[in-house]
Structures are given as structure tokens and as C-alpha cells.
Amino acid sequence: MDPCIVLNNGARMPRVGLGTWKAPAEKTKEAVLTAVRAGYRLIDCANDYDNEHAVGEALQELLSAGEVKREELFIQAKLWNSNHRPEHVKPDLEATLKDLQLDYIDSFVIHWPQAVPSTGKNPTLRPDGCFPAHYSKNSMFPLDDEGYYSADLESHYIETWAAMEELVDQKLTRSIGLSNFNRRQVEEVLLSAAKYKPAVLQNESHPYLHEKDLRDYCRANNIAFQAYSALGSADRPWRVSGSITSGLPTPGYEVLSHPQLLEIANKYGKTVPNVVLRWHIQLDGALVCKSATPSRIQENFKIWDFSLSEDDMKVIDKLNVGWRHLLWAETSMHPDYPFKDCLPWDYKLGKPSAGSTAGAK
Template sequence: MSKTDYITLNNGIKIPQIGFGCWKVDQVTCAEQIYEAIKVGYRLFDGAMDYGNEKQVGEGINRALKEGLVKREELTVVSKLWNTYHHPKSVKIAINKVLSDLQLDYIDVFYIHFPIAQKFVPIEVKYPPGFFCGKDGVWEFEDVPLADTWKAMEGLVEEGLVKSIGISNFPGALIQDLLRGCKIKPQLLQIEHHPYLVQPKLIEWVQNQGIAITGYSTFGPQSFLELDMKNAKDAVSLFEQESVVSIAKKHNVTPAKVLLRWCTQRGLLIIPKSNKKERLVENLQINDFNLTEEDIATTSGLDIGLRFNDPWTWCEIPTYI
């Protein structure tokens, strides 16, 4: 990967702009997929406690390390603190579980997955717990301020267990409140980001604070079809949007490449995934052309505020993100 494919965080650490997203990667194939992704050049792997595949992610990474395909310091390994571990005492339990599953001494980025504190569920009771809070169908919460959770996250950095810390799915007001009292400014914000949900004001403000942004579900409804979500099935595929197809033809690239470049050219990090090796390679090579300002404006103009990963609808979704 070239130097232009890296983003420098506000703590001076450089991480790849293009990574491999581990959400929805099946446990059966996960280790091999991670290993193959490393072989073709991926150096950032975006995982989470809630994805239920961190043991397999760790297997793939450690296989590549043992074979000398890559050095540990060349990888950016990412995980996310799940909702049931927001209490400061639970944060340490969570990172120990993550490191144990990944078979690593530290991780590079640890996000707070959502600004929602649910009741703690012991690992031996259910892991990952998802929405389970002790009783099926019953949601319970903990009165834990985000500032307390963040202070515990800062402690992980001070202990050397985590290099960088970030927030995910946070609205602007909560980010502003966090910045007022934090000792370590968040290095990253991860948000749902695609042409149907651009969030331009949030992006502009966050970037002005020196916080890097990772966009997930860049392909919009395509990313959520497996969850059998009605709004995803009803939405026009971004791969078939007339304007996206037209831009792709103009540059002699695929619509997928247009959507990914639309993000990176605006300074965002991205974490696409694919089961096919040729697409893995293609996704790493999206910075080899430039969209025009008109192309970017046209793609952003598809914004209709359509959010697929909305906590207010979680009770309607049979499987979780």
C-alpha cells in the first residue's frame, strides 16, 4: 500500500485508510478470509465483541504472523466495547476477553460501539450477549455516564492494552459533551455512511475537531439485506442508481469502486469486505483514480437520511449488526 493510503490520527499514529470489515464474516470461513486478506495486502481489520468471530479473526492473524507474512506492528487490529460492558469495572473484563480471543497482547483501536449502557452480562452466562440482559425479551440498562466509560477506556491506553480509542454511532451532541471532560480526545468516530445517509454537518464538525472518521456500510442497503430488513429490501440498490452507474461508466470502474472512492477522496476511512479474492484486491485499489467535484456532489445528492442501523428499531430486527 502506498503512503497515500494511510491516515494520521490525532495521537500521531498512522493507520490504513482502507481496511477489512469483519462484521457478518462467518465463523467457519473467517480465519481463512483474514489470512487471505493479509496475503493480498490488508493491514487493518475492523472487528467487534458483538460480531462473535474474534477467535477466528485471531486465528487468521496469528497464522500470518507465524508464517512471517506480516509483522504485528504492521497490522491495525480493531475491536469495539459492547453495550453490556460500559461500567468501568466491565471495561477491563471486556478488553481481557478481546485480547484472549485474538491471542494478542494489545489492540490498535478500541471503540465504544454504541452510546448505550445495558446491564452487565457475565461472559460465562452468554457471549456475545447481543441484546440479552439476563431475561429473554427484557431490556435492562445501567446508569453509567459515558464520561465514566471513557475514563476507563483512557485507562486501557495508559496500561498499553490499546493504542487508540474511539467512539462509534455517536451523535454530535454526545461527542461535544465527551470532549468537554476527556483527558484523551477520541482518535476516531465510526458511523454508518453511504449516499443515502451522508451526515455532512456531523462529518465536517468532527473532522474539524481533529477526529478521523470511519464510514461503515458504504454500499447502503446492500449491507443489510442479509438481516431481512424491509427498508433495505425496498431501497434502490446503490449499485443500480442511475447517477452512480453513469459516473462508473465515465471512469471505466465499477459502481462499488465509485462508492468507496467517494468516501476516501473526502478523507474518510472505509472497511469493506468481500468473500471473493478479486474484489478484495479491487477494494484496496480504489485510490488510483479521482472523482470530479461534480461526481462527488452528485453522489452526495442521493442523501435521503435513510439510516439502516437505528437503535430505535433494534427490537424489530431478528439478528443484530
């Protein structure tokens, strides 16, 4: 199994990457050092994870000590929702580059399709840390006067994409891509792309959410599908019963405690995370998985010395219930909200509340 996928620009992207969402800033540097020393070459970052500066410190240490060369690494970052206006796109990436202490990254993806205003009224996220260059207080998750998420209705990702294309020409990123876009939205960008087509689509996928149609669509259009929450996102508070994914039975177990996965893991003398990650790459995919625990970071990379049988792949196929963790339903009033089909028929728009959605604290 080739540990890399060849992107539509010819670059090689490692199939397995370290995720950094929810990694506390004080643990992130060690996590990145551990990951690179264990063999990971892809680090997945975003400016709203509040730890890009810590990733930057780790990269600087590794590069200056000669432990790894810049060209061996694949660094991915994301354009935040409040920076979709074309004039904000480059400043967003420049702030990330400053925090990462790099001249360029390898992949820059639009984090979500829904644009939000670049200023807001209510205190929201990140009392300190690395904000995008345009940052003004409360701008990451702006709320309206009633406490609902705001939308920037005059901004659309098609114009954002044109500004993303410029970043490739300016050599600030080697490739550009999308995240949390549904198939129709990906298609729109593909059709509009003047110079560069999306190289990567980073969307949620794990044994409860296979996204096989989207994976096939990406394959047919030469876009690398990269799974996020690849292990089932065990540190999300509503991971077992709280997802409101429309009409679906709750799986009853966290992905990592599923008895059938445990049985498969025991058969191969591997752990459940190993089995889940191996399943992803045997789908010919790519993934990012997060841990801030050094021993788990090392464990999660030990997936190159075994392969799952066809029968075991089929067992995992049957676990798919289309169950999405990261619905971010409170933004579903936005015209560019991507997951309307997953909302329950009687869903009523809610205000962000602690632990219930991305960005609420």
C-alpha cells in the same frame, strides 16, 4: 492520496479497512488472509460479531510466516454495550485480545453509547464463539420480561470513557474512540476526557447518508471519521425499503445498484464498489467495508489508481437522503440512544424481531 490518516495520537490509520460484521466465522479466516495479502492493513473487529477468534487465527498465520509485521497492521475492536461499567471494560478488551492472539490493538472504540445490563434473562445471541470475559448466559442482548431490550440506567459512557483511558496507559490499546455516538454525545466525551480524546468516530456513512456535518465536526476536533457500512450494507435484509428513517423517501435501489453510480463506474472502467469507496476517501475520510468473498475483497482495494472528477463527486453528493440502515430503533427507549432525530414521529417502540435489528436472530 495518502492511504493513511494521522490520528490525534500521531499514529497512522489506514483509510480503508476490512469489516467483519456478518462474516461467518468459517469464512472469516480466509477473508482476513485475502485482505492482508491484497494490501489492507486495517481489520475492524467486534466481540459481538462472533468471529474474532477466526480473525486471530488469520493474524497468527500471517505474522508467524512473516507476511506482515505487527506494527504494519491496524487492528480495531469494540467495547460491547453490556461491558460499559468501568470494572467490565478491561475484561472485555482482554477477551478480545485473547481471541485475536494479540498483546495490544490499535484502536478500541465504544460500540454504542447505550449501556445494557451485563446479565439477562432470555436467550439472545451467540450459542457458541468468543464471549467477553464477564460473559454469563444471554448477556449480550439482554431482554426484559416482556421481550424488550433492557437498559443499564446506572451506567453512563462518561464513566466508561475514564476506564477506556486506563487501557491506553496499560498499553492494551494505542488509541480509543467512539462508534454510533451523535454529535452531542461526542462533544460530551471530548469535554470530559481527562487524558485522551477520542481518536476515531466510527459511524454509518455511504452515498445515501453522507453525515457531512458530523464529518466537519470531527475534522474541526481532530477526530478521524471512519465510515461503516461504507458500501450501503447490502447484506442487511431491509436494505432497500425497510429502513424506518423518519419521513424520507426510500432510494429505490440498493447503493450498489444505483444507475448513476453504475454510469460513473463505467466511465472510469471501475466497479460501483470502487466508485463508492473512492468517493469516501476523496471526502478525506476513512472507511470499513465488508466482504467475505475473496474476489470482492481484492476488487474493493483497487481504488488507488483513479480519482473521481469534481462533477462526479457532485453527482454522488446529490444521492444523499439521510437514509440510515442501522437505526436499532428497538433500543430507542434508552436515554443514551443516539438517533432519536431519525425516528419517524409516530414510531412506537418495538420488540426485537428476526432480521429487523442488530442482535435479533
